[in-house]
Structures are given as C-alpha cells and as structure tokens.
Amino acid sequence: MKHETLCGLDIGTTKTCAVVAVDGPSGLEIVGVGEAPSMGMRKGVVIDLEATIKSIEAATEKAERMAGMHVGDVFVGITGEHIRSTNNRAVVAIAGEDREVSATDVRRVVDASKIINLPSDRQIIHALPRYFTVDGQEGVDDPVGMAGGRLEVDTHLITGGSTFITNVLKCVHRAGLEACALVFEPLASAASTLLPEERQVGVVMLDIGGGTTDIAVFSFGSAIFTATVPVGGNVLTNDISLGLKTTLAEAESVKKRFGAGIVGEDGTTAFEVRTLDGRANKEATVETLRSIVVPRVLETLRMAKAKIVESVPRDLVLGEVVLTGGGSLLPGIGALAEDVFGLPVRVGAPNAVGGLTEAVAQPQYATAIGLVLFGVNGAGEESDGVRRRGGSLLARIRAWLGDLWN
Ligand SMILES: Nc1ncnc2c1ncn2[C@@H]1O[C@H](COP(=O)(O)OP(=O)(O)OP(=O)(O)O)[C@@H](O)[C@H]1O
Ligand SMILES: [Mg+2]
Known part of the structure; x- marks a missing residue:
C-alpha cells in the first residue's frame, strides 16, 4: 500500500527542524526527525542565505536518514514582524438554479474575502474561514448542501512581506526541496498543542522561541487573531x-x-x-x-498581551493561555504568564500524532510537528472545498497552493 509522506520544515531562529510523517490508514505517523542549529536566521527572517540553506540541508538529511525515505514536498513555517493579520468578510449570491450552496460557491466567497487593499510588496499567506452565514443564519461551519440565496464568510487573513517570503522559499529550493505550502508558524504550533475544547472556549497560544514570540488566539473553534512579537528566549x-x-x-x-x-x-x-x-x-x-529575568519576561508577555488587547473584541471570553516553544520551558514562566493574563496557564507540548517519541513531544517541536498536522488537516479546511475534490493528499494540497498563490 502506498503511503504519502509529508515534511514539516521549521526554520527557527535557534534551530532548524524537519519532521517527516506518513499519512497512512491509521492516521499521521512521524517516521523521521532531524534538527540542526540555525545560523542564518534572525527573528524569523533570513539574514544569511548560505547558512540557512546549510541548516535546512542538515536537518532534512537527518530526518530522511531516520525515515529511510526522501522527502519531496515540504510545508514550510514562516514568521517574522512582516506578518500581519486582519479579519474580513465577503458576500456572494448563490449561483445554481437549485439555490443550494456548492463547493464552488464556498470557494468564490472565500476568494472574494481575499480582496483587500494590499500593497504590491505584500501577499496573502492564509485566508482561514472562521464561519459562514447563509441567508443571515450566522455561525455555519460547513455550508455545502444548504439551501439559500446569499452566502457570506468571515475569514482571518494573514499577509506577509513578499521579499521575506521569497528569501525563505529560495533557501528551501536551493536546499533541493519543493515547498508545497507556507504556514504561519503559530497556526502550526496551535495545530499540534491545542485541544479542540480549548479552541472552542477561547485560548491564547504563545510560542516563545529564541527570537520571536508567536501569538494565536482562537475562539469558537477558529483563529481570530495572529501576530508575532520580535522577542524570545x-x-x-x-x-x-x-x-x-x-x-x-x-x-x-x-x-x-x-x-x-x-x-x-x-x-x-x-x-x-x-x-x-x-x-x-x-x-x-x-x-x-x-x-x-523577571522584568524581561514580564515585558515580553505584556507586549504580546498588548497586541491581543489592541485587536480582539473587548467582550471576547478567553479561558486559558497555552505556552509552547523552547521558551515555555523557563522555570517559573507559568506564574508570570498567569499574572499578566489573569488566566490559567499550561505548557503545551505537541500531541495527537502517532510515532511521537518522548524526545520529540517537547514544546520546541510544536511548530515542526504542527506543520505536518496543518498540512493534513488545515490545508483542506483552508482550501475552501479542495478536500472535497478528492484525489491524493498532495494533489489536494497542490490545488490548494494554486489557490493560495493566485
Ligand atoms: N529548559 C529551558 N528553559 C528555558 N529556556 C529554554 C529551555 N529550553 C530551551 N529554551 C530556550 O528556548 C529558545 C529556543 O526555542 P525554540 O527552539 O522554540 O526556538 P526557535 O523555533 O529556534 O526560534 P523562533 O521560533 O524564535 O524562530 C532559546 O532561547 C532557548 O534558550
Ligand atoms: Mg520557533
């Protein structure tokens, strides 16, 4: 039986980590992990192409050796201060005579939500549907098949600076790999560490890395705010x-x-x-x-909180803070985060993937593992109907990527 392999590539400020996973009948299973120090990155951004390429090669070679297979397509994590997020809304009339929402309508409305005033040096990385509204009925998760005449979507849009993105992709390409999707890193970390209940109730996830602290806020199951603070451990x-x-x-x-x-x-x-x-x-x-240490940790956590407070609705209910990334291992950080956010805090390590050894079930691997998870689960979700088209996983992802770049 043919299994498809997926590779998550997290090019961090301190380390580059490659995770190879197989999408088999019993779900996603990690078969290889490789890590190498990152020498060419600063606060999520490439500052030295050659050094970054070397780190990518070293990490993927190790992962390939462990997995006993080559990786081709790679989900690449991306972060940095150049990334911005915003929420948008779009409306379309339902096209068919039967007035039934089709996958094409869903795609059209999500595409329409990508139409924003974007400077020429920026591009959309994600358009994540938060919920759909059919003929005024809000909060629809999957509108396909529903009857109605008017389809609306609320999306969380994430954009990035094209130059920064191109430089990351250049390194990946020159390391002999093919990037099949870019994923904003906090979304990947959230995919591997957060529980569905937490996303539903409302949660702040902070991935405290070496050079950046990545933020993702979830409410009613979906991402409503994402950002990066350029300070880490x-x-x-x-x-x-x-x-x-x-x-x-x-x-x-x-x-x-x-x-x-x-x-x-x-x-x-x-x-x-x-x-x-x-x-x-x-x-x-x-x-x-x-x-x-305490003043600096408090300063970083307050910067993250300030970004969140600035953007999320005042009446938003949040139940918890989940810390991940290497910085979440700092002894005593939990109590400081509880003080700053006034919420219960837990440290989140990646879970819910087969083949996870104890060595990898650690907060600093949340992004890399999340990238493969996001690849399997999130890409379809985000691809506004691509998953329903069937075909192989990679074909679906490629189709989705096509959407992404168009
Ligand atoms: N046990 C620990 N206690 C405190 N800090 C730790 C511990 N282990 C790792 N760190 C810190 O975590 C940071 C690295 O975390 P991580 O591996 O998640 O970063 P990264 O992904 O390379 O960087 P970034 O996400 O910022 O690009 C370093 O600053 C390191 O000192
Ligand atoms: Mg990181």
Whole structure:
C-alpha cells in the first residue's frame, strides 16, 4: 500500500527542524526527525542565505536518514514582524438554479474575502474561514448542501512581506526541496498543542522561541487573531550574561536551571558561574537572577498581551493561555504568564500524532510537528472545498497552493 509522506520544515531562529510523517490508514505517523542549529536566521527572517540553506540541508538529511525515505514536498513555517493579520468578510449570491450552496460557491466567497487593499510588496499567506452565514443564519461551519440565496464568510487573513517570503522559499529550493505550502508558524504550533475544547472556549497560544514570540488566539473553534512579537528566549540569555558577567553558554545553562530565579528543588538559592574570561568561578543568587529575568519576561508577555488587547473584541471570553516553544520551558514562566493574563496557564507540548517519541513531544517541536498536522488537516479546511475534490493528499494540497498563490 502506498503511503504519502509529508515534511514539516521549521526554520527557527535557534534551530532548524524537519519532521517527516506518513499519512497512512491509521492516521499521521512521524517516521523521521532531524534538527540542526540555525545560523542564518534572525527573528524569523533570513539574514544569511548560505547558512540557512546549510541548516535546512542538515536537518532534512537527518530526518530522511531516520525515515529511510526522501522527502519531496515540504510545508514550510514562516514568521517574522512582516506578518500581519486582519479579519474580513465577503458576500456572494448563490449561483445554481437549485439555490443550494456548492463547493464552488464556498470557494468564490472565500476568494472574494481575499480582496483587500494590499500593497504590491505584500501577499496573502492564509485566508482561514472562521464561519459562514447563509441567508443571515450566522455561525455555519460547513455550508455545502444548504439551501439559500446569499452566502457570506468571515475569514482571518494573514499577509506577509513578499521579499521575506521569497528569501525563505529560495533557501528551501536551493536546499533541493519543493515547498508545497507556507504556514504561519503559530497556526502550526496551535495545530499540534491545542485541544479542540480549548479552541472552542477561547485560548491564547504563545510560542516563545529564541527570537520571536508567536501569538494565536482562537475562539469558537477558529483563529481570530495572529501576530508575532520580535522577542524570545535568547534575549534572556543575553541579559543573564550581561547581568552576571558570564559567558553566553553559562548564562543559557543558568537560565534552563533556575529560570526566573526559582529556588532549586533541593533548596538551592545560590550557584556558581564562570567569569567571562573563563578562568574563575563566582557566586550568584537566584534573587539576582530573578531581578534580571523577571522584568524581561514580564515585558515580553505584556507586549504580546498588548497586541491581543489592541485587536480582539473587548467582550471576547478567553479561558486559558497555552505556552509552547523552547521558551515555555523557563522555570517559573507559568506564574508570570498567569499574572499578566489573569488566566490559567499550561505548557503545551505537541500531541495527537502517532510515532511521537518522548524526545520529540517537547514544546520546541510544536511548530515542526504542527506543520505536518496543518498540512493534513488545515490545508483542506483552508482550501475552501479542495478536500472535497478528492484525489491524493498532495494533489489536494497542490490545488490548494494554486489557490493560495493566485
Ligand atoms: N529548559 C529551558 N528553559 C528555558 N529556556 C529554554 C529551555 N529550553 C530551551 N529554551 C530556550 O528556548 C529558545 C529556543 O526555542 P525554540 O527552539 O522554540 O526556538 P526557535 O523555533 O529556534 O526560534 P523562533 O521560533 O524564535 O524562530 C532559546 O532561547 C532557548 O534558550
Ligand atoms: Mg520557533
């Protein structure tokens, strides 16, 4: 039996991660994972083509070796400050004589919602239907087959700077891969970490990476707001290195161990760090660490909250905050996020995929795993009826991509 392979490629600020999955009869199964340090990316944007290509090659080669197969088509994650999101609404008259909504009507209305005033250097990455309205009846999830004369859609549109997108695609192409879709990274992370109930009730997902904090807000099952804040966990390492006058490597290790100045499980309140010249050790306390880390974490979380508050309706009900990405592992971050958002907080690791080993079921792989999940589930959803056309998964995705670029 022929299985289709999918590859998720997350070109992060600190690491590039490739995940190979097989879409078999028992669902999606991860068969290969490869990781390599990212040297050519800054805050989600390519700053060095050659270095980025090398990272992509290294990560995919490892994943291919583990999977024992080559990957062709790749779902590529994209992020950065150039990405913007907005909600839009469009209306079409239902075309057929039988006044029954067809897949074509759905496609037409979603396409109509993509018509916005867009500068020539920007392009639409996603048009995600939030809900449809048929003859004034709001909140329809799937209108195909319903009777009516007027079809409306509310979509969440995500746009990005064409130059930034082209540079990412250039790297992917030059690494010998074919990008079959671009996915805004928080959507991918949400696909692997959030539970359907959370999306329904209302949830804020923050993917705290090395250079960016990606935001996705879901309500009534769909994305209503997405954004990126150009600050992540790396800035904490820098702050600690400067504050404790120690090397970056030492600062990184202190950060992972004591986080936001958390007393160790064994009651440790002081620790030694190497001096900058590496010749001696000196003592530091968790209290000092707290005074360095807490203000920066609060600042980042407040920036994320400010973006959300600015854009979502005031009366929106949100039930929870889910933190993911490597930065969500910072000891003590949960309590700080609870203070800032006034909501319960949990750390989310990727779930709901077969073949997930413990090593991969970690927050820093949420995006890469989400990319393959999004590829299987989201592409159809988003493709306004492409899934219903049948055909192979990749054919559907390609058709969807066609829609995306047109
Ligand atoms: N245990 C830990 N405690 C605190 N921070 C951690 C821990 N593990 C990883 N990090 C931090 O997480 C960050 C990397 O996260 P991740 O791998 O999700 O980023 P990325 O995807 O490469 O970057 P980005 O999403 O910003 O492009 C680094 O700043 C790293 O120091
Ligand atoms: Mg990331």
